[in-house]
Amino acid sequence: MVLDYTSDCYIWYRHEIEISSRKEVIKIEKSINEALQELQETIDKKKNQMDLIKNIDWNNPVNEEVWHEICETPLRSSDLLGVMVKNIFPDAENVNVHCNYVYFNLDGFECGLPTSRCNGVYIKTDWYKTDNGKPNSPYFANHSVMKKYFAAKDSGEHWDVLFKYRLHYLSSYKKWIRFILWFGYYKWKSDNREKWEEVFKDDESSFVERVSRYYEERKAIHDKSENMVKVLIPKLKKFSDKIYRFDNSWYDIEKIIELENL
Numbered sequence: 001m002v003l004d005y006t007s008d009c010y011i012w013y014r015h016e017i018e019i020s021s022r023k024e025v026i027k028i029e030k031s032i033n034e035a036l037q038e039l040q041e042t043i044d045k046k047k048n049q050m051d052l053i054k055n056i057d058w059n060n061p062v063n064e065e066v067w068h069e070i071c072e073t074p075l076r077s078s079d080l081l082g083v084m085v086k087n088i089f090p091d092a093e094n095v096n097v098h099c100n101y102v103y104f105n106l107d108g109f110e111c112g113l114p115t116s117r118c119n120g121v122y123i124k125t126d127w128y129k130t131d132n133g134k135p136n137s138p139y140f141a142n143h144s145v146m147k148k149y150f151a152a153k154d155s156g157e158h159w160d161v162l163f164k165y166r167l168h169y170l171s172s173y174k175k176w177i178r179f180i181l182w183f184g185y186y187k188w189k190s191d192n193r194e195k196w197e198e199v200f201k202d203d204e205s206s207f208v209e210r211v212s213r214y215y216e217e218r219k220a221i222h223d224k225s226e227n228m229v230k231v232l233i234p235k236l237k238k239f240s241d242k243i244y245r246f247d248n249s250w251y252d253i254e255k256i257i258e259l260e261n262l
Contacts, residue, residue, distance in 0.1 A: 061087040064119065064240045071115045085113060088239055107232045108224070112246065113239075120242030123228070125249040128256050129221060134214045138207035139200065142168070146196055159187070166191065225260040228253070 053073060056062075062070070062084060075081065081102050082095040092104040092111075101112035101122065110124035139147050149165035163182045164171040170181065233253075236243055245252055256262075 058083060059087070061239075067113065067239075068117065068119070076115050081115065088113075089235065091235075106235065107227060109228060109232050111232075111236070119240060120244050121236040121240050122244050122246050123232070123236075123249075123253065125245045125251045125253065125256060127221075127224065128251045129217070130259065131218055135207060135210045139203045143199055143203055147200060149191070150193060150196065153191075159183070222260050225256050226262055229257060229262045 053070075053075065056070070058080070067084070067088075070076075070081075070084070077097065077099070079097055081097050085092055085095050085102050085104055089104065089106055092106050095102065095104040097115075100116050101114055103110065103112045105111070112122040112124075114120070114122065137144055145165055145168050149162060152161050152165055159182050160175065160178060163178050163186070167178075167181070167186060170178070173181070233243055243253060251259075
């Protein structure tokens with residue numbers, strides 16, 4: 001078949017080729033322009049970072065925005081970030097630069113400034129323990145059951161009551177079996193009351209100490225919680241209004257505030 005160069009079909013064919021060619025040229029030009037723009041943005045960013053580093057005043061603190069701009073530069077892993085933390089928090093101690101945080105101690109708390117793009121200041125809260133209530137029984141484990149046994153014995157309780165206290169681990173046996181065990185053996189077997197009375201005295205003495213330790217611990221935890229809220233957090237909020245717990249800490253700061261009524 002021979003194309004007629006004057007035919008509409010040929011003219012349409014040539015038009016389509018030209019359009020396709022122009023599209024390909026435009027596509028190539030667009031890709032080149034995008035690559036050049038990306039490179040220029042990288043150059044501008046590096047220039048800005050260079051200017052930022054050159055103009056850092058190492059004798060004064062920076063705000064949170066500038067801190068994260070610095071952390072976008074190669075200084076992110078530099079010990080110079082420790083100098084910056086000391087400028088931000090002059091009372092900070094044990095400053096250590098790590099891959100994602102600069103850790104430091106402040107007012108008796110372990111804290112951290114993120115060097116990633118996460119904002120805020122982080123506090124370690126694994127020192128906090130919930131209040132499970134003060135010890136409510138002087139006697140440990142089966143000591144309490146034996147205390148009830150001797151009280152029941154002194155008050156003349158029924159043999160089956162005595163059996164269930166003294167031999168509570170056998171109390172699921174049928175009554176006739178318990179009867180045989182009791183009157184056939186255990187009623188006549190020494191219950192070692194004198195030794196048990198010594199055990200009870202030790203438990204009671206220990207109980208006083210445990211209650212005392214409980215109140216001391218709760219006071220220490222409350223005082224530390226109060227110090228965190230009234231002393232530490234106001235200092236940290238001068239740098240950032242976002243205060244979080246570290247991921248490996250169990251209690252949120254808000255939860256501690258709630259539990260301690262602060």
